[in-house]
Amino acid sequence: MRTQTKRACARVSCRAISNSTRKIVVAVLVLILSISSTMPVTAGAPYLGYTFDFWGGVTPAPVAYLATRSIMAQDLNTSTAPYPHTGTVLNAFLTPADLSVDSNNVIYLLDSGNNRIVIFDQELNLLRVIYGFDNNGEADTFNRPSGIFVCYHLNIYIADTENRRVVILDNDGNLLSMIYNPDLGEIDDAVDFRPQRVVADRAGRVYVIVMHVFEGIMRFNEHGEFFGYVGTIDVRVSAADLFWRWFATQAQIDRGSRFIPTEFLGVDIDDYGFVFATHADVIGQGDQVMRLNPRGNNVIRNFNENINISGDQRTFVGGPSVFVDVVSRPNGMFSTLDSNGGRIFTYDSEGNLLYVFGGEGELMGMTRTPAAIDAIGDTILVLDSTRGRIIYYEPTIYGALINEAVGLRYQGNEAASVEIWHEIILINEFNQLAFTGIGRAHLQNGEYVLAMDYLRRGMDLRYYSIALTRRRQVFVDAYLAYALTAFLVVAIALIGRAVYRNVKGLNVREDEVYD
Numbered sequence: 001m002r003t004q005t006k007r008a009c010a011r012v013s014c015r016a017i018s019n020s021t022r023k024i025v026v027a028v029l030v031l032i033l034s035i036s037s038t039m040p041v042t043a044g045a046p047y048l049g050y051t052f053d054f055w056g057g058v059t060p061a062p063v064a065y066l067a068t069r070s071i072m073a074q075d076l077n078t079s080t081a082p083y084p085h086t087g088t089v090l091n092a093f094l095t096p097a098d099l100s101v102d103s104n105n106v107i108y109l110l111d112s113g114n115n116r117i118v119i120f121d122q123e124l125n126l127l128r129v130i131y132g133f134d135n136n137g138e139a140d141t142f143n144r145p146s147g148i149f150v151c152y153h154l155n156i157y158i159a160d161t162e163n164r165r166v167v168i169l170d171n172d173g174n175l176l177s178m179i180y181n182p183d184l185g186e187i188d189d190a191v192d193f194r195p196q197r198v199v200a201d202r203a204g205r206v207y208v209i210v211m212h213v214f215e216g217i218m219r220f221n222e223h224g225e226f227f228g229y230v231g232t233i234d235v236r237v238s239a240a241d242l243f244w245r246w247f248a249t250q251a252q253i254d255r256g257s258r259f260i261p262t263e264f265l266g267v268d269i270d271d272y273g274f275v276f277a278t279h280a281d282v283i284g285q286g287d288q289v290m291r292l293n294p295r296g297n298n299v300i301r302n303f304n305e306n307i308n309i310s311g312d313q314r315t316f317v318g319g320p321s322v323f324v325d326v327v328s329r330p331n332g333m334f335s336t337l338d339s340n341g342g343r344i345f346t347y348d349s350e351g352n353l354l355y356v357f358g359g360e361g362e363l364m365g366m367t368r369t370p371a372a373i374d375a376i377g378d379t380i381l382v383l384d385s386t387r388g389r390i391i392y393y394e395p396t397i398y399g400a401l402i403n404e405a406v407g408l409r410y411q412g413n414e415a416a417s418v419e420i421w422h423e424i425i426l427i428n429e430f431n432q433l434a435f436t437g438i439g440r441a442h443l444q445n446g447e448y449v450l451a452m453d454y455l456r457r458g459m460d461l462r463y464y465s466i467a468l469t470r471r472r473q474v475f476v477d478a479y480l481a482y483a484l485t486a487f488l489v490v491a492i493a494l495i496g497r498a499v500y501r502n503v504k505g506l507n508v509r510e511d512e513v514y515d
Helices: 002-036 185-190 239-247 250-255 397-410 414-427 432-444 448-457 461-514
Strands: 049-052 058-061 065-071 098-101 107-111 116-120 126-130 132-135 138-141 147-150 156-160 165-169 175-179 195-200 206-210 217-220 226-230 264-269 275-279 289-292 323-328 334-338 343-347 353-358 370-376 379-384 389-395
Touching: 065 353, 098 370, 098 379, 107 147, 132 175, 156 195, 156 206, 165 195, 165 206, 195 264, 206 264, 264 334, 275 323, 289 334, 334 370, 353 397, 389 397, 397 414, 397 432, 414 432, 432 448, 432 461, 448 461
Parallel strands: 098 147, 147 195, 264 323, 323 370
Antiparallel strands: 049 058, 049 353, 065 389, 098 107, 107 116, 116 126, 132 138, 147 156, 156 165, 165 175, 195 206, 206 217, 217 226, 264 275, 275 289, 323 334, 334 343, 343 353, 370 379, 379 389
């Protein structure tokens, strides 16, 4: 009887324990789900995020952007396009070379293999396809074009490579003008005008990257007349090449490679008319990105001499980065596309690296042959040429916070960015730029001691020196008057003491004489 009672009690206790355990498990699962719904979704990224520290070492970081969708030709809604594409499926993109987004966020894809321009909106409605244009009453077509740009006035500029010309169309596809091989005088025959990339400013000036032209980016006025090069790249020679060239004969030098500048690869233009351009720095000692003013001077304010705007140089087995394209973004930011690793590097106006994402592979968000990059607001578009698709990247919470904080700093509102920088530090305590942002805000508010502490943690030597100088100046201004007064009082006291001792000594000697 007692045994049966014990067994019954044991069953009851086990049921009670199991029921309580189920409740605890359910509560924990609900808590986890509720927390995960408020956290940035980074677990699905097939790539890792990282930045570089002050010494150039890799620092892991949360993923700033995630791929949200991948667009191919069959994804476009052709029912919105005029004849002959109404109700039909658009044939696949064939080695697309470039893309451009206009001021209305309409996307222009240069489908180079099919010699056409495919135009569609953000909802993937096909608007029209341009196969050619009317050229003085005759039908004209493209021949392996490799660059496209839609200007502020919605005119379309096409680098028609194998036809050796730049074609300028209005937004309806009507021909406006064309740019051919310019008259360069005595060296005219030495230039093979094969344009690769093209952009234009609001005044109609055209900037063209031409294959195997090393003097710089060719610049044309609004009438299509050539008026010089812009952005000549300095020739960089390694120490090993100089060493062996010293011992080489003239015949060996003639047979060897010449020291010539590298070619420009990608180009874009911002709202202020400054031209962003990328080139392949094979030696890995200089910046691969330039922001050129109208005089051709690079105006990117890169104060950190230890880190160049060159992506990965010796970190990964695949070798150094090659920035094949660049896109100007709001608040002075710009993003570059690394064709060697499929990664996107984003910098602020001072050349500070903000975040890195992307990679080379077959998974969603990775590319095989990255060819071009553009942006719609904070959304980044990357063209994968081999796969014939456009990948859309959207910012995570971490990336959105960085974009917002950098924007406030660029607008001069350092104080408003402090709270955002603190949130970034909570997510990533190794973000040196966040410490720098907080330090600059304290510097702006005159809190020099706090500024020095944060700037030291952010390894911002320039602004740390400014904070230290101002702190010393405040100290001097506060205590210099007291110090001078004390010095004057002590000096007067010492002088008075010396005078008193001299007078007393004279009196003593006079008394001795009279005695």
